[in-house]
Amino acid sequence: MSSPLPPSKGAPARPASQAGRAVLFPEATDAQWADWRWHQRNAVRNLAQLEKVIPLTPDERAGVQETSSLFRVGISPYYLSLIDRDHPLCPIRMQSIPVRAEARVRPGELEDPLGEDKTRPEEAIVHKYPDRVLFLALDTCSVYCRHCTRRRITKGGEAELSKEQMRRGIEYIRRHPEVRDVLISGGDPFLLTEERLEELLAPLYDIPHVEMVRIGTRVPVCLPMRVTDSLARLLRRYAPVYVVTHFNHPKEVTPEAREACERLVDHGVPVENQAVLMRRLNSDARIIQELSHALLRIRVRPYYLHQMDVAQGCEHLRTPLAKGVEILQQLRGHTSGLAVPHLAVDLPGGGGKVTLQPDYVVERGAHETVFRNYKGERYVYPEPEELDCSCPYDAVWRERRWG
Numbered sequence: 312m313s314s315p316l317p318p319s320k321g322a323p324a325r326p327a328s329q330a331g332r333a334v335l336f337p338e339a340t341d342a343q344w345a346d347w348r349w350h351q352r353n354a355v356r357n358l359a360q361l362e363k364v365i366p367l368t369p370d371e372r373a374g375v376q377e378t379s380s381l382f383r384v385g386i387s388p389y390y391l392s393l394i395d396r397d398h399p400l401c402p403i404r405m406q407s408i409p410v411r412a413e414a415r416v417r418p419g420e421l422e423d424p425l426g427e428d429k430t431r432p433e434e435a436i437v438h439k440y441p442d443r444v445l446f447l448a449l450d451t452c453s454v455y456c457r458h459c460t461r462r463r464i465t466k467g468g469e470a471e472l473s474k475e476q477m478r479r480g481i482e483y484i485r486r487h488p489e490v491r492d493v494l495i496s497g498g499d500p501f502l503l504t505e506e507r508l509e510e511l512l513a514p515l516y517d518i519p520h521v522e523m524v525r526i527g528t529r530v531p532v533c534l535p536m537r538v539t540d541s542l543a544r545l546l547r548r549y550a551p552v553y554v555v556t557h558f559n560h561p562k563e564v565t566p567e568a569r570e571a572c573e574r575l576v577d578h579g580v581p582v583e584n585q586a587v588l589m590r591r592l593n594s595d596a597r598i599i600q601e602l603s604h605a606l607l608r609i610r611v612r613p614y615y616l617h618q619m620d621v622a623q624g625c626e627h628l629r630t631p632l633a634k635g636v637e638i639l640q641q642l643r644g645h646t647s648g649l650a651v652p653h654l655a656v657d658l659p660g661g662g663g664k665v666t667l668q669p670d671y672v673v674e675r676g677a678h679e680t681v682f683r684n685y686k687g688e689r690y691v692y693p694e695p696e697e698l699d700c701s702c703p704y705d706a707v708w709r710e711r712r713w714g
């Protein structure tokens with residue numbers, strides 16, 4: 312950047328108090344801690360390593376053992392350093408350390424809860440909606456989330472796409488002019504080398520009908536040091552690239568996470584957040600509101616609040632549908648509209664996402680509609696007399712645009 316940008320309001324003068332780091336990884340040097348590859352190399356991946364740093368509960372110990380053949384464990388030292396060592400319901404802990412319930416697969420729970428594999432014309436492509444596709448680039452993550460519903464992929468075995476699979480994915484998009492939006496996910500695309508990421512972004516940029524790219528990543532949450540200037544500059548070269556990240560609890564919005572998100576935004580890369588609603592982790596309006604506010608302070612927009620998918624081993628994290636609606640009702644009107652995400656339910660079996668919201672309509676008449684507002688007061692909205700909503704100028708404008 313040509314001139315340094317001023318810090319945004321409320322930015323901490325220096326990085327996080329690193330109390331967790333001092334306890335868990337006292338031997339790590341500052342240079343190592345700032346190096347995302349060090350975090351990858353030193354990620355905790357098994358019971359023995361985990362027990363060295365966190366006193367596990369019996370439920371967690373059994374959880375790690377019983378899920379070992381189902382889904383891998385992997386936690387970056389950074390994310391581990393945020394864990395409350397004294398409380399099993401710490402949201403960082405619940406998202407990264409398995410418990411016994413995760414090993415239980417219940418009737419109706421699906422390996423492919425969103426029915427993605429039947430709309431997967433290429434290894435790399437899930438094409439479910441008319442104008443956008445999901446591009447699955449790799450199977451690795453900086454932290455393996457206990458609520459991951461794409462664990463059939465992230466449990467390993469699919470790895471990074473071969474050059475051939477990547478080429479076929481890009482070819483598919485080139486052959487489908489209706490695709491104007493490509494959402495790159497996996498796994499976590501920010502774990503690719505910049506060279507590999509560019510091999511994906513550059514050809515997509517060259518396809519005229521691809522208008523935008525989104526990258527789904529948990530790196531700003533779990534491995535924020537990965538968001539280097541050079542990565543941000545790379546993304547900016549292929550604008551419009553939107554980063555869609557995945558913060559679930561305000562505890563995750565640390566000074567390090569802030570630095571990562573602000574770096575992206577300062578480089579002209581908008582950042583949106585998709586949270587997953589999880590029972591006893593963030594299933595409370597106060598937590599979701601605080602998360603939204605913390606995100607907006609670091610210039611990240613809350614986008615979706617996802618109802619938990621019906622995925623294997625995730626039953627214990629699911630909330631009743633009414634809970635999400637109740638949370639939205641406690642936000643809408645009470646705080647900035649920007650702080651209110653869409654509540655999305657991705658329908659089991661591949662129906663795609665639908666949204667749920669509180670119903671503010673009390674009575675629907677032909678000439679007027681009675682609403683209740685956020686305070687529960689009644690208001691009447693009258694219908695206009697003229698009902699014709701066609702836009703005749705549109706045909707003219709379409710023909711000549713600005714010419």
Ligand SMILES: *Cc1c(COP(=O)(O)O)cnc(C)c1O
Nearest residue numbers: 437438439440443444445494664
């Ligand atoms: C969620 C999702 C998208 C993107 O949906 P938006 O509502 O546009 O954010 C695209 N493809 C698949 C398969 C998805 O699951």
Ligand code: SF4
Nearest residue numbers: 452455456459498529
């Ligand atoms: S980062 Fe995303 S893909 Fe990876 S384990 Fe977590 S939820 Fe799954």
